Amino acid sequence: MAAAPEDLPPVGKTAVGVAALRALESRRPDRLFEDPYAGAFSVAGRAVLGGSDRPDGGLREVFAQQVAVRTRFFDDFVRGARQVVLLAAGLDARAFRLEWAAGTRLFELDLPDVLRFKDEVLDGAQPACERIEVPVDLRDDWGAKLVEAGFDAGVPTAWLAEGLLVYLEHAEAARLLEEVTRLSAPGSRVSFEHRPEGDADGLLQRAREVGGRVTQLWRGGLGSEAPDWLTRHGWHPETFTIKALATEYGRRPLDTSNGGFVIGTR
Template sequence: METRPDSVADTGLLVAAIRARESVRDDRLFTDPFADKLAAEAGHRMLDAALATSGERTTLQIVVRTRFWDDALLDAASSCRQVVLVAAGMDARAYRLTWPAGTSVFELDQPPVIAAKNAVLADDVPQCARAPIGMDLADNWPKALRSAGFDATTPTAWLIEGLLQYLDEDAVHRLVERIDALSVPGSVLCYDVVGKSLLAAPFMAGLLKSMADNGAPWLFGTDDPAELVRPYGWSATVTDIAEPGNQWGRWYAPVTPNESETARGYFVVATKRRA
């Protein structure tokens, strides 16, 4: 089944709804004051359906990864004044994070997604120089990025959040290759990957069937996530999602040894080595 771009884009509304619900918890890991209006009725409806089908467990990954990438991006921004959010969706980090002075945040996504977010946030002020770019990742987005003011000679922090599982393996490698070509030494690439074991986990069956039925199947997973950037000379630190999830008291299982056969998801922070 071919993945429908509109179906993948709809997941951005679901993610926004999860972030909105997290933001009103007493023990919240982050506060996103824009998430509720970005999710709109459609996103909250999707979340209610997901909770009814699969329970809260399948939403925790989004909650933990949001906090993890918030921290990682602000850390990377201390040395990278350019940030590129790949398939940004209904992400509001340009508005809600306290960016260092002089930071530019480029948001890449399909034109209807960018247009919808621009409309919802029209009266809000970003905390950085925000450059929204409506462009399908199958097209020449590097050219559009440069036209929007991106400087390929300066270190860049990249984030690929919640995307790679929707791409086939060839598309994943093409995306990483393009990012590498635009990155000078000192650049940072952040991405999350689901493990093949997670794709086979029984508790994920309901969610995966729902995604496939809606035209957005999960296609890619790996239990060696560093291999995506290793051939290009990036040094990668891989974190099992269970580690910060347990640290913050928001995970459903203890951290298990790497050699064990268990469902996993991974966060990767990779730095391009200097010559």
């Protein structure tokens, strides 16, 4: 049965808005990345966005630069890895739009309806690496299903949890990362968003003022303790702020908080 965008689960619907922001960035002459598939996802999701292929105006202003910087940062994070796992892959098109070395394997984990909708929109597009879908609820025993799909726990892996942990309770986020840790060979890396100021973070506060249904889904994830959690579990964390990255990428920073991203290395 075809997957209609309006039938996607609530968190899955947020991926449509993010795709619209990636499409906006891809149209800029000074774009930080190029995603030729983002426009198709956002147009296909018009039913989700109330008849528009643009995200909500308020959230667009809050998150446009954050999504642009995040996409570029995570593109750079996964480049060069030979085994990649996208946790809650959503409408991510890195398997198709990035250049990959021969033999690279990329696993996409997400809910079945999300992956089905994604495949229907891509409509036969060919990935540039070996792309393996793993339909799964990340609150369940996803690690076993990943291994069944061919994941090799003996190979250093790049784990990407983009836009995911904020939708999980603290205990759920911790369980997810404990499973990542269990499956990670030495040399593996993991990356996700990090807001060290927690609920006091300025960008999150502005988003809540205009975010409506999206921000109501937030559960906080690990909150401000991500680097400490990674250290306690055998990872070596390094943090990056959006404002510093925006400057590095040639943009005037619009997010003046200390929010950004963390990379943990085994």
